[in-house]
Amino acid sequence: MGCFCMPKGQRKYNGTQKVxxxxxxxxxxxxxxxxxxxxxxxDRTLRDWxxxxxKEGEEALLAExxxxxxxxxxxxxxxxxxxxxxxxxxxxxxxxxxxxEIDYLKKLNALVLEEERQNRKHK
Numbered sequence: 001m002g003c004f005c006m007p008k009g010q011r012k013y014n015g016t017q018k019v020x021x022x023x024x025x026x027x028x029x030x031x032x033x034x035x036x037x038x039x040x041x042x043d044r045t046l047r048d049w050x051x052x053x054x055k056e057g058e059e060a061l062l063a064e065x066x067x068x069x070x071x072x073x074x075x076x077x078x079x080x081x082x083x084x085x086x087x088x089x090x091x092x093x094x095x096x097x098x099x100x101e102i103d104y105l106k107k108l109n110a111l112v113l114e115e116e117r118q119n120r121k122h123k
Contacts, residue, residue, distance in 0.1 A: 013041070015063065019058050024047055
């Protein structure tokens with residue numbers, strides 16, 4: 001296989017190049033440091049490519065992963081998806097109920113502890 005040595009300014013590798021580099025690292029038992037020097041790519045990037053290769057397969061390296069995720073894919077970061085108004089109201093009500101329950105349990109626990117302390121004094 002040929003070397004994919006890129007000019008110094010080029011930093012974008014297509015999926016085929018990534019797969020070939022990772023396969024060569026495995027085939028020739030190259031270290032990440034050695035491959036890093038040879039290809040002019042950081043060893044961290046090579047490790048990331050290898051992790052993707054083993055975890056998700058060759059196809060994952062062939063897919064473009066740069067930039068923001070498409071909003072249609074449902075994996076958009078940042079903004080939270082809008083909830084249905086009724087669901088949002090139900091969640092707010094449940095949150096309030098749970099907070100009230102926690103407050104009640106704290107007060108009950110304080111009363112029980114106070115009662116136990118009173119019983120110890122009288123003994």
